[in-house]
Amino acid sequence: MRRLPFLSLGFSLLATIAAAQDSNGVTPRVVNEAAVPAVMEKAVDGFIRPGYLELMETTEALSEASHLFCENPSEESLGNLQLVFDDIVQKWSTIEIVRVGPVLDGNRFERFLFFPDRKSTGLKQVQRILATKDETATNPETLKIKSVAVQGLGALEYVLYGTGAEDIANEPNGFRCRYAAAIADNLVEVATDLHEAWEKPDGVQADWKKPGPDNPVFRDNKEAVTALLGVLVHGVETVKDQRIRPFYAGIVNGVPDKGHPKLALYWRSGNTMPSLHTNFEALETLFDAADMRSLLPADSKSVASSAKFVFKSLVRVSEEVDLPIDEAIVDDEQRAKLDFIVLNTDDLLQRLNKDFGGAIGLSAGFSFSDGD
Template sequence: MPKRSAFALALPLVLAAALPASAVVKASDVIQRAIDGFVRPAYARLHDHADSLTEAMHALCQSPSQEDLDAARAEFSATVDAWSVAEIIRFGPIAEENRLERMLFWPDRKSIGLKQVQAALANKDPAAANPVQLAGKSVAMQGLSALEFVLYGDGAETLAGKDDPYRCAYGAAIAGNVEAIAADVSDAWNKPGGFAALWANPGPQNALYRDGTEAVTELVGVLINELEMVRDVRLKGFLGASPGADKPKQAIYWRSQNTVRSLTGNLSGMDALFQASQLGDALSPDARWMAESAHIQFANGAEAAKAIRGPIDKALADPALRQKLDYFSLVTSSLTTLIGTRLTAEFGLSAGFSSLDGD
């Protein structure tokens, strides 16, 4: 069975008591809307972009040129955007078969994954250039972080010519692997009687979700845990308390200049999930303002991040852009308080648990 989120296991099961008598039915409706309105479309979009990325990589390998390299890089960025929206759902099918780590191995603080990718390129490992065999190798060698190095790391300029066909073949294999993972996850979310049915139909006989409280808690946990991840792991991993404490090369996707694009996608995905589920409708009338406030803050944070483009080290050195990163951090903290404290209290939940505490 898929691993349940730690947040969901930690909250007391009292949501049904806090909502109307039809809470279990309403919980099912909330979850079904989240699945149909966000999860399935997000993974379908990811699959579409991963397919286009694979095609672009094959085109580059067949006729290397700067134009085709630029096209492949553009598809990579589009796939990063799609993944950044979908990746907030870290349970269910994506948690099976190491798919989450295979899609994106990050952070790589000791550069273990980077060294494996560099070794494959240096040794021209034939297995790494085969999508089927690559899927059985180290998770660090087969996802978006590995493909980013192929497309943007040292030596990437050779992709525009015919001097290093192996590098392109390895990149195409990674793209094919990413596409296969995206397809498998999308299919799993659409499978009749699969994980989606378990989440949307809680009950005593359900091995994962015994009642509507557990099902909705999983949903709320996505928002709380992802806000914390975006702020404390992704953003503060490179944004220091002062410019001298910045670590731009610790930023996700720094080579491809997709750092802030990823942060924006994460926040936009949370907003889309919250809106699609219509969770705010379960609030009492005098607490509905929380839902509108959350939407406004999600939108404002994403809008501030969209203004940041180019290399992340240059953005950090620009006081105006750095201020936008600080604002992004403040928004996520405000949302954590709003959703993780006030909204959960309104539902009768206790959110004093973090999935990042090392449990």
Template structure:
């Protein structure tokens, strides 16, 4: 996976929003002066039109799923179990839509990992969840004590195994411990979402820091830094789709293939997650109005990137959810290869096309490597 060169700027803001040393070293300030009023408009649209609603939606989805789990635990049945499995897909997709924003409070205090611990190449999470089940560890059924345990036991990865893994069918007939553990995981995800939403909603915190760049701003001293940070979300989000969602299990026809390392392969939510990621990237690009910062001659790059995100999202709906078949079948592999190629291309459109258009130096890159 690509090395993250500008992580200090777009992914590692500490709680106090101390200015990033790495950002200074990378010198990501665009060479052209961006209009202050338009920068403020774009950053405000990104925060108020996409980021804050995204965390609100995640909190609401977790609350809905908590109610679904309560119904299942109180009255085990096939219908209620099926409702829980459907609810998982909805919750996971809602997370995937805002997951692309890998900056700010979500990456502090292990909040991101508490919602989703992935990649997990050594199956650490699986082993730990299985150990909790084997011991019937009651502390895992209390959201407060669950929150103190390994991040691998308290997020969506754990929930997927509980609802879809070995022994999960017992939930329909009444597996009290497994159900209560699942419910605690859902409540934990909801608590993290509520906490992050609250931080973004505070008018004098990160919300203000993002919407009002300036010399006394501890996060963004200039509008150029702010827009570069926003662009970085898109670049790294697109990289994550390619590197973490797809290349984790498929890197090409001549490379080793690991379908069971794909995210949520048990529940067949691998492609819905990828689609939600891509929809999120397209949504942030459009909602923020980033195109307004470009000269007319350069604006087509935004439309091209948006179109590519949408085409990739559509393609995910055409690939079989059976990942073992997907990596073995020649026709399916062509679709996977297309996603990888398009992923690389859209990263270039954003990093080089948009970045160059706003005046980032030719030597500046959000990523290094293939």
């Protein structure tokens, strides 16, 4: 077995775990190693495995809804398909924070969601498929060998909500509908592969639950807990740099910036803020489910409490931004909430990266660089 490519997450570990007194004679913090195996097990069994199971089940519902719509197109069946699309966005927004392990193999992450789409390269490919009615895109077997940009949630959103989508219900088994169904079938395959990979008792879940010298992924408890904290840190970074920053600039040169709502993920379907809200919920849930607090020394438990306070604030306020994103950006009250989210997302990143990392024995240089 090979070591999972954690460095491909886009973060680099700059810290070392201190094992002795520093030059000032101060004994550095150390991780509560006795708590690590239970924390890793709780992360896997309490968050990761249930997350992939729900994702798989919802992709199956999406596939069923898309095929039913193709056979009997109507406003009702289209509405049902769009509701299931909203649901799959939520399920993916929960588990996408775990950007490690099997989801990195075979471009599974990008096959499920290609974002950010710099220079609209993926959008143009989807538009070309629709314009030329490329029949190879309506077969899951040929679709999955195409560009990752045309086979995931971004492509499906455009098919259901983009230019020309108003005519999708006019023709039984029309091209646009069959393309949507092929995307849904493709998502079922990806989600099933991920679920099965994490369900194997001697597979990746064993690597996470049993750190040790013979483990191909985590040679010791310190490596394991560093990677788990990295999931949280990188998840917050992704929200900050890939989900919020492209569309919202806040105050620029003393003037409220109009923003770029069409750079926001899921803006067409109105799922921008619901997805962000779910991202924050997922990060808090993983923090709680894994019992990250148990890793801290007894005199540093307040570090977890302070992080929890920010988690809860972000979950609450992100739900309160309830206008379409293009309207929220120009609404004074909603902008104030977006400003709050930007400020506190950065605060949360510091609390996890520096405060929590330092409290469990990572040196002051502990950091994860930004990445895709």
